[in-house]
Amino acid sequence: MQVGRRGFIKLTSAGLATSAIGVLGFGSSGSALAAAIRPFKLTAAAETRNTCTYCSVSCGILIYSMGDRAKNARSNIIHIEGDPDHPVNRGTLCPKGSALLDVVHAPTRLKSPRYRAPGSGAFKEVSWDFALDRIARLMKEDRDRNFITRNAAGTQVNRWTSTGMLAASASSTETSYLTWKVARSLGMVVFDNQARV
């Protein structure tokens, strides 16, 4: 089984990175033992390779989800454990990583854009269009009012200091690159990330 598994994981394309664990030989043994032992719950779950979202050890993880990616099945993550092939964590996970399932399904995960008006005591759900239109408008108003094109010495400085941004520390590198492009093209300089904190 181990040989098959290693061979399997060398395939790098995204499509092949996910697969049913059945391929790995766990087939039907679960049900045979089910009479006395709790059935093995991952027998036909879909497996996706991912990286732990927390610290920068960046442990390899296997995400197991319900449904075989058929069109009519909505994939739901049911279990996450360490990727035994990952050279750093070798299948292990810390207490945060072992509990990743609970952050994916946290009851405090946000499901809809929300807006709080000045002085209001509560959020209200809004549409994406409302939120993004309004934010873009507020940004433009502020930028147009406070953008510094030239400093006192007359040097072109293209600086926008009255609106700032903090970038995520767990978003992908690709996200951060796109974020850089957007923020800096606006001239934003109050721009930082969690590296210092």
Added chain:
Amino acid sequence: MTQPKGTLTRNTTAARINHWITGGCFILLLFSGLAMFHPMLFFLAELFGGGQWTRAIHPWIGTVLMLSYAGLIVQFWRDNLLNRDDINWMKAIDSVLANKEEGVPEVARFNAGQKFVFWSMAFLVPVMFITGLVIWDVYFSAYTTIEQQRIAVLIHSLAAIAAIIVWIIHVYAAIWVRGSMRAMTQGYVTPGWAWRHHRKWLRRLAATGSTGPRPRADRGPAPR
């Protein structure tokens, strides 16, 4: 219940109900307890709807039995006080067992054998009740240590075995001594039964003009 004329009341209606509640509980406890005591008898749990129900019901029945037996104690303790007659009766146990009543000293309402059953149970039932509380996991496990629970469960089993043995003696005696069963079912005995087994009791009833189960206090003691 109508009682035939000329018979004596051995047990009042209240006493009989009390007794049979106790007895019924005892049997249920016997079955459920044995089911949990010995694997060979686990099949008895099916009588109660399975192991979970057996485990759940047993302590409640035990509680009822404890209360019920307390009622019996209240009703019977005075007639079960030990006295010199009991020693004499015990000395004549051979005759008792051989059904040779002639050689047996007269006893009052209860003989030493009955008193043994009564006081044994009066001791064993509370012991089982208290140890039973200790091992009543659902409600009381938090109040004792596991070591205390181990002691309790051992005492509970030993007490239960003793109680079962006493109970067998009790039941057999009721079968063996004819007329006893009716005394606890219909409540009455014939004067001859009283003459044969509890002559002192009969004499006292006769002396006070009582038809049982206790001498009439307002008529004064019987003449000597």
Added chain:
Amino acid sequence: MTNTWQDIKNANVIVVMGGNAAEAHPCGFKWVVEAKIENGAKLLVIDPRYTRTASVADVYAPIRPGTDIAFLNGLIRYLLEKDAIQHDYVRAYTNASLLVKEGFGFEDGLFSGYREEINGYDRSDWDYELDEQGFAKADDTWQHPRCVMRLLRNHVDRYTPETVSRICGTPQDKYLQICELFAGTAAPDKALTSLFALGWTQHSVGSQNIRAMAMVQLLLGNIGVAGGGMNALRGHSNIQGLTDVGLLSELMPGYLRLPTDAEPTFEDYMKTRQFKPLRPGQTSYWQNYRKFFVSFQKAIYGDAARADNDWSYDWLPKLDVPLYDIIRAFEMMANGQMNGYICQGFNPMQAFPDRGKTRRALGKLKFLVTMDPLDTETSRFWENFGPQNPSDPAAIQTEVFQLPTSCFAEENGSLVNSSRWLQWHWKAADPPGQARSDIWIMTGLCHRLREMYRKEGGAFPDPILNLTWNYTDPANPDPEELAKEMNGRALADLKDSNGAVTAHAGQLLEGFAQLRDDGTTASGCWIFSGCFTEKGNQMARRDATDPREQGLAPNWAWAWPANRRILYNRASADAAGKAWNPEKPIIQWNGSRWVGIDVPDYGPTTKPSDAVGPFIMNAEGVGRLFARDQMADGPFPEHYEPFESPSENVLHPKVRSNPAARVFADDRAAFGTAKEFPYVATTYRLTEHFHFWTKHALINAILQPEEFVEIGEVLARQKGIEQGGWVRVASKRGAIVCKAYVTKRIRPLEVNGKPTHVIGVPLHWGFTGQARKGYGANTLTPSVGDANSQTPEFKAFLVNVEKAHAPKE
């Protein structure tokens, strides 16, 4: 990290100081345990608290928070005094022999050039004495009074074991035991690794803490070798990536720096970037800066970036201050100088110093946008949550947008780990409800702004309108396309010196060596060049084979730069090119080229006899014991007390704290004194939680449910504090009320003759999520940063503690 996580197993001695690897990085810490078991390694832990890391240490020594430099300078003194340095390494690979300008000096706590009016130094004298050709002068005998080695000896001479113990509170016997174990790794075939994290950075002398250890490692010959290195254990899964891509106020992708007001033209800018070699024949790799910069501008502005407009240099914003860091940002915000703020997956209410100030500052914004998968405290700062967040919504006029984003399990992309590996990950499920990816949201904002500027005009729209956006789905760019953009491609056929085509127009580049400064290549992040080539997505590689099981796994994912796993690996071999440790070579000279298990951090065919230094990014080619002008607060580390300290500076009472640190007036006013706040506090994480995220995860909330502080038994007895009882911990800035953990793990330290108590404040609790409500450690912390990076001083400040009652809801 200079080395990989697995490489830690090759160490002979592992030092955890300025961090708590077992708790913060348990899965990386496995390699420490592996080193102990497989390599017989010794683990040394130096920490104010007896941590979980200490629980498996061979030697543990306590230290007062904020005194690491005293400890390390004392260690350098010890090593020099006992001559326990790796001589050949120090001579060939460090600047020990180079001569420093005559004007340089150090007196009474100040280096030469201090200017009080700017709270900083004129650093012009902190440099080498150059000869006529512009090369640094050297004295290989180390006799010259101004050679770096002599200056260093003089500098650390004051740090005797007695003085170290007096400042740090570390018992002398433990201190000397540790020094001895360090000294043992000066042998060429022995390695010591340093694992550190925010325990060093979050000080007003944070950068110098790290420099001090880096100097120790250079002296011991432990940089570049297997089982050695300076290993900064980065905090978040992609904080390395965000730093690499330049999401910091002064940075551009690939550690290019934003221009400043002092660089009005592109040529001005380039003048200070393309470092000329300071020693004959050195590489000084930054000489290629122009290629990286031009290729970057081509990547983001495409055809609009042309030679005739200096590659759109003018479109970049320029900085008027060194940094618009978070402390400055919230100072500006508190002063009403900011109107908008966007928090993308970041929670300042919990993470920034002086929570009260943070709350007040956010309340002065016109609008606040949060993008997060979770319901953060920041997005709810305006709401009244009782004593843990006593806000009055009616009085706060900030418009708040809470935008739900997808999480790691719901998107494709790469993350850069602490050892610089770019690892690709795949989506497993759709995000819940209407949650969307950050890419989609940022794109949505960008398009809206672009449309508005196109239609309405406005302030300087050129960079916005010309930003490249040629993605297949412009509304939701595919991460693979973005990765390719960072990797870079040829814009015209690239030819080598013989005229042969090395890359056709449009092809993805193989690496940054192909970058040109003539506009024929584009690369969004030069150091990532090679991550997504014509051979496919290198970040998705999953071959875990590991030559000699030395912990490199070179074909697993992809590491920047150029898939190099150990930085400065040329230094793993001696001047002649033979491995210092023949058991664990990394690269060696085979007579014609450098070969080994890693990609050489060096010219692959550069002969050892050419004497090119191994530190190719440095203009002098060698490691710096003397930092030249690169540090704001001195070329050598010096012990300065934290801004809130119970002790005077015994070395120079007049200069108590870092003289080059920037402190805003209102923050200075919020510093407490030892008279009012007699105990030293330090903040930290616990292994059960990850910052402020995992309190939203039920399992972690169960594992560590409620806020508490750690107090030593002696202090608890003095204060009548009971185990698990309520206490109130207060600093000048605020107070928290929580449970007390009375522990043997924190003992009073004898500092300058006085017993000093340390209180530990874990930082995980807030007012959203599943764990019990807490005040947050940052209620207490001071708003002052490191002189170089402005990282807040979370690790050493003053508090008072009293027995208390449970807070009223």
Added chain:
Amino acid sequence: MADLQSQNYIRRSASTLTPPSVRDHEQEVAKLIDVSRCIGCKACQAACMEWNNLRDEIGHFEGSYDNPADLSPSTWTLMRFAEWENDKGDLEWLIRKDGCMHCEDPGCLKACPAPGAIVQYANGIVDFISENCIGCGYCVKGCPFDIPRISQVDHKSYKCTLCSDRVAVGLEPACVKACPTGAIMFGTKADMKTWAEERVVDLKSRGFSNAGLYDPSGVGGTHVMYVLHHADKPSIYAGLPDNPRISILVDLWKGIVKPLALAGIAFTAVTAFFHWIVAGPNEVQPEDEANAQRLLRKTDDSR
């Protein structure tokens, strides 16, 4: 009795007959917990909760890192922390993962009255079969390590299964897989003992002269073993029993008392029966009635 189909039981609670056990040629497994490598991170706890779908109540801080405060029906394993000062005055933070030891001679199984509620597989795993559990709590009394906990909700007893579901399909238990520092290892019992020996040698070389393996013979050895730096004093590890064995009280109760009781009961009943055969019923005779009537008349007269 569907549970018997696996045919690899060594022991089955409250079973007077040998359970189907022909598939007994199986390697014994064991989990080795190397306390000297443990950093107390609770990854094992988290992984256990996650894999087994357990979520206990969110508790309080109660003066230590032990959270939840104790084992429970929803907490099958728990790190227990002890701050201990050694002879040199140095602090040692002794952190022990508590949970079922999977004894070779399981006290829980011995005490259990419900047939098949507790079983021991040929690989050594002691498992609770909920279907058969009656919730009496006898296993709690039988266990020398204070492990099983009875649910107040469903009245079943729960404890670590050694992830029998994972082991059955050839995987290691969830806690073992998660453990970041390799403080929890899993394999055959023989391999684990060999590995433990190596660890003990290493610990002795680091000055822990009393390092050793905890595989207590009092319960016939265990399938969860500890490497301890102070194997001479197990109890300093948050009360690990120095010399665990099934309580003598439980031994009596589940041993000699059972046959003696049945014998006593049977003896009494049989004796009664033979008394009946020999002596027969004790019946009231006509002369008894006559004597009684005489007595009644006499007293009536005398009044």
